[in-house]
Amino acid sequence: MFVRGLKRKCFDGEEDIEGTLAGIKAIPSYNLQRQSLLDMSLVKLQLCHMLVEPNLCRSVLIANTVRQIQEEMTQDGTWQMINTQSTGQASLDRLVSTDILCRSSREQAEGKHVPGYSTFNKDFEGDQAQDSSETMSTASSVQASRNLQSNVWEMENPQENKGNFQKSLDQIFETLENKSPNSVEDLFSEVDNSYYDLDTMLTGMMSNTKMGHCDGLETFSSPTTTTSNSNCKSDLNELDHIVEILVES
Amino acid sequence: SLAGFGSLMQDVLWCFSQVKGTIDVGVTEADIISTVEFNHTGELLATGDKGGRVVIFQREQESKNQPHRRGEYNVYSTFQSHEPEFDYLKSLEIEEKINKIRWLPQQNAAYFLLSTNDKTVKLWKVSERDKRPEGYNLKDEDGRLRDPSMITMLRVPVLRPMDLMVEATPRRVFANAHTYHINSISVNSDYETYMSADDLRINLWNFEITNQSFNIVDIKPANMEELTEVITAAEFHPHHCNTFVYSSSKGTIRLCDMRTSALCDRHAKFFEEPEDPSNRSFFSEIISSISDVKFSHSGRYIMTRDYLTVKVWDLNMENRPIETYQVHDYLRSKLCSLYENDCIFDKFECVWNGSDSVIMTGSYNNFFRMFDRNTKRDVTLEASRENSKPRAILKPRKVCVGGKRRKDEISVDSLDFSKKILHTAWHPSENIIAVAATNNLYIFQDKVN
Numbered sequence: 001m002f003v004r005g006l007k008r009k010c011f012d013g014e015e016d017i018e019g020t021l022a023g024i025k026a027i028p029s030y031n032l033q034r035q036s037l038l039d040m041s042l043v044k045l046q047l048c049h050m051l052v053e054p055n056l057c058r059s060v061l062i063a064n065t066v067r068q069i070q071e072e073m074t075q076d077g078t079w080q081m082i083n084t085q086s087t088g089q090a091s092l093d094r095l096v097s098t099d100i101l102c103r104s105s106r107e108q109a110e111g112k113h114v115p116g117y118s119t120f121n122k123d124f125e126g127d128q129a130q131d132s133s134e135t136m137s138t139a140s141s142v143q144a145s146r147n148l149q150s151n152v153w154e155m156e157n158p159q160e161n162k163g164n165f166q167k168s169l170d171q172i173f174e175t176l177e178n179k180s181p182n183s184v185e186d187l188f189s190e191v192d193n194s195y196y197d198l199d200t201m202l203t204g205m206m207s208n209t210k211m212g213h214c215d216g217l218e219t220f221s222s223p224t225t226t227t228s229n230s231n232c233k234s235d236l237n238e239l240d241h242i243v244e245i246l247v248e249s
Numbered sequence: 250s251l252a253g254f255g256s257l258m259q260d261v262l263w264c265f266s267q268v269k270g271t272i273d274v275g276v277t278e279a280d281i282i283s284t285v286e287f288n289h290t291g292e293l294l295a296t297g298d299k300g301g302r303v304v305i306f307q308r309e310q311e312s313k314n315q316p317h318r319r320g321e322y323n324v325y326s327t328f329q330s331h332e333p334e335f336d337y338l339k340s341l342e343i344e345e346k347i348n349k350i351r352w353l354p355q356q357n358a359a360y361f362l363l364s365t366n367d368k369t370v371k372l373w374k375v376s377e378r379d380k381r382p383e384g385y386n387l388k389d390e391d392g393r394l395r396d397p398s399m400i401t402m403l404r405v406p407v408l409r410p411m412d413l414m415v416e417a418t419p420r421r422v423f424a425n426a427h428t429y430h431i432n433s434i435s436v437n438s439d440y441e442t443y444m445s446a447d448d449l450r451i452n453l454w455n456f457e458i459t460n461q462s463f464n465i466v467d468i469k470p471a472n473m474e475e476l477t478e479v480i481t482a483a484e485f486h487p488h489h490c491n492t493f494v495y496s497s498s499k500g501t502i503r504l505c506d507m508r509t510s511a512l513c514d515r516h517a518k519f520f521e522e523p524e525d526p527s528n529r530s531f532f533s534e535i536i537s538s539i540s541d542v543k544f545s546h547s548g549r550y551i552m553t554r555d556y557l558t559v560k561v562w563d564l565n566m567e568n569r570p571i572e573t574y575q576v577h578d579y580l581r582s583k584l585c586s587l588y589e590n591d592c593i594f595d596k597f598e599c600v601w602n603g604s605d606s607v608i609m610t611g612s613y614n615n616f617f618r619m620f621d622r623n624t625k626r627d628v629t630l631e632a633s634r635e636n637s638k639p640r641a642i643l644k645p646r647k648v649c650v651g652g653k654r655r656k657d658e659i660s661v662d663s664l665d666f667s668k669k670i671l672h673t674a675w676h677p678s679e680n681i682i683a684v685a686a687t688n689n690l691y692i693f694q695d696k697v698n
Contacts, residue, residue, distance in 0.1 A: 037531060040589060052342045053367075056429055056448040057479045057498050058594045061535045064477055068531055 038069045261680060262696040263643045265636055267321055269296075269306070270689035272634065282685035284672055288352040288360065291676040294322050294683055295362060296690055297347025301331040303364055303417075305375060322692055326375050328417040331366040343368050349434050351443070361420070363443060367430040370445050372421035372456065380408040426452050426462045433483045439490040446483035446495060449476075453507075465513045466495060466505065481596075482542045492517075494544070494551055500537030502553060502562065520551075520562050522569045532584040532593065540596035545605040546677075552608055554599040557581060559610050559620065574620045574627065577612045579650045579661050592666050603678045611670025614659065615686045616646055632670065632684045632691040642696060 028036070044062050270280065279300025286295050294306040307325035334343040345366055353361040359376035384406040388394050429447035436443045444453050444465070451466035466483075470476055479498045486492035491507045503516035524533065536556035543552045551562045553570075557578055560570035576597075580587060587593040592613075599610040611617045612629070620627045629646045636643055649658040672685040680695035 034531075037585070037588075044591075052344055053339070053430065055594070057481060057538070058591075060476060060479050061498055061538060061594070064534055065531055068534075 041066045263693045264696050265641045266694045267692040276688045280688040284350050285674040285683050285685050286350045289354050295350045297350050299346040301345030303330045326415040330364045370423040374420045375417045378414045381411045382406045383409050435485040437485045437490050448479040487548045496539035496542040498538040520567045541598040600675045602675050613666050614664040615668040617670045632686040
């Protein structure tokens with residue numbers, strides 16, 4: 001459901017029109033961008049798995065970034081709030097620029113406000129124009145769309161979600177420790193049964209030129225991810241997927 | 250010559266000298282250069298690549314007939330240092346890519362270097378053979394054994410000249426000491442020991458002993474879930490054989506003294522610049538991660554490279570660097586994109602010139618930067634085939650940030666992020682630099698007046 005073949009602009013810098021409702025160039029709220037960064041980071045951790053041992057430094061830095069986001073989201077209460085967003089929203093089928101996140105807090109204080117949740121809703125409504133806030137990877141759009149649909153699951157278990165997040169992050173490092181296959185399967189048996197729709201994600205990833213060492217994606221047959229509820233996509237529970245994929249080959 | 254060597258930036262004009270490697274549009278992955286290093290005299294220049302090969306260039310003798318050619322570097326030896334391996338226990342490949350090469354100082358006619366991939370360090374001996382013995386008694390000229398009973402007289406074999414042959418032989422293999430990926434090796438000033446550093450540990454080796462190493466730093470937490478910081482680079486002090494430094498992914502440098510304890514988990518000095526809270530973003534930690542650390546030749550300073558800057562630290566001042574140079578600050582507003590395409594994790598190296606007056610590091614679009622510490626001038630140059638006429642003077646390049654782009658400038662959005670200069674080297678005493686641009690090695694020299 002993401003759009004291909006679009007010429008995307010690297011949305012950095014000048015043309016900020018924060019909070020415009022006109023839909024000309026609406027910039028997603030800070031929260032949305034932060035969420036997008038979180039999703040991107042989770043995907044990166046997932047793709048850390050390959051034939052060669054993953055780069056530990058990179059994994060640690062990404063994981064630290066994820067923790068930072070989680071902490072901030074916990075502090076300002078968006079951790080649960082974001083999960084209770086209306087599920088009836090139109091899916092976000094374009095990319096979310098994380099431009100605001102690139103700016104220092106000083107710059108942010110100058111021009112931008114941290115929007116409340118009403119703005120969050122508004123952004124979704126206003127963002128009909130294709131060209132707004134685009135970044136270079138198509139994967140983020142898939143992520144964003146899943147976020148909305150994942151709300152159902154998360155609404156039910158917000159607390160568990162947090163716990164699972166931390167647990168899954170830990171599992172990444174345990175797996176990086178290269179446990180023997182048997183014990184990792186035990187790990188795997190604890191995993192919740194809501195998974196990414198790998199096919200959709202993989203299709204998105206394939207169009208990303210900077211694949212480098214992640215060429216082994218096509219080997220992901222994901223035999224164990226079958227679930228009756230294939231539409232049940234979860235946001236942070238995908239970390240369980242990370243474990244599975246880390247183990248996979 | 251050293252006279253005028255500490256030249257001011259404005260007096261040094263860099264010229265193209267040579268380029269090694271193919272011009273093919275498609276680059277074979279194995280040909281990508283992964284490390285470059287001059288030996289201690291500058292006579293030899295070694296490169297390692299992703300395919301596990303080492304190529305050594307030797308500077309030819311200067312000829313009075315062509316003084317302006319100032320000694321070109323030609324291939325001296327090529328050998329396969331490391332092969333790909335498969336770790337059956339973990340079901341993972343071990344890449345043959347050469348991460349680092351370090352030369353030992355020359356002590357006899359042969360040359361010795363250390364080369365390492367992610368897991369194994371090897372000591373290679375490179376020696377010349379220009380004579381061969383002839384006139385054996387027990388075998389004939391083809392090497393076939395003679396029947397001893399047929400020999401009626403004895404002769405003394407003599408050495409006769411032959412065409413020069415350079416052979417590389419592995420003298421030591423230091424294996425099975427690293428669980429994580431080796432990022433650095435460093436030869437100690439005692440020339441008897443060296444260290445190898447991976448993401449979480451640093452080991453000390455004796456050159457003569459391959460089945461044992463001493464662990465001198467271990468930052469692995471008891472619980473891997475608590476891991477938040479890794480070792481990114483390490484180096485011995487150039488003169489004090491008990492002192493070394495290592496850098497981390499959190500932008501810190503620790504200086505350790507091996508005399509204090511066997512396991513140097515407690516640092517003697519801790520270098521960290523306080524964070525500017527107004528500059529904080531989600532990417533702050535990532536861009537503070539140090540990708541390279543180098544002692545100055547004098548041993549008084551260390552230089553560190555993080556994603557956007559190069560910093561010089563005085564060993565006597567731990568709370569902040571004495572100098573900070575912006576390599577490509579225009580990327581600061583692009584960090585989100587660079588995170589997305591993984592460029593933010595690129596590990597750039599940095600080098601000192603022989604007199605510690607100028608420092609150099611690479612950037613994108615095949616640009617590399619030099620900073621003169623005395624004049625505070627800096628220059629951006631480019632390694633490209635277009636500037637590759639013999640002795641052509643390199644024109645300074647400029648990246649334009651704002652709207653109006655001048656004629657020779659390049660805009661940030663036009664930069665090619667696949668062309669990255671990660672590895673450079675500076676001749677120990679002359680103004681000769683080697684710059685690795687993907688699969689090509691460029692050699693530049695300063696203009697001879």
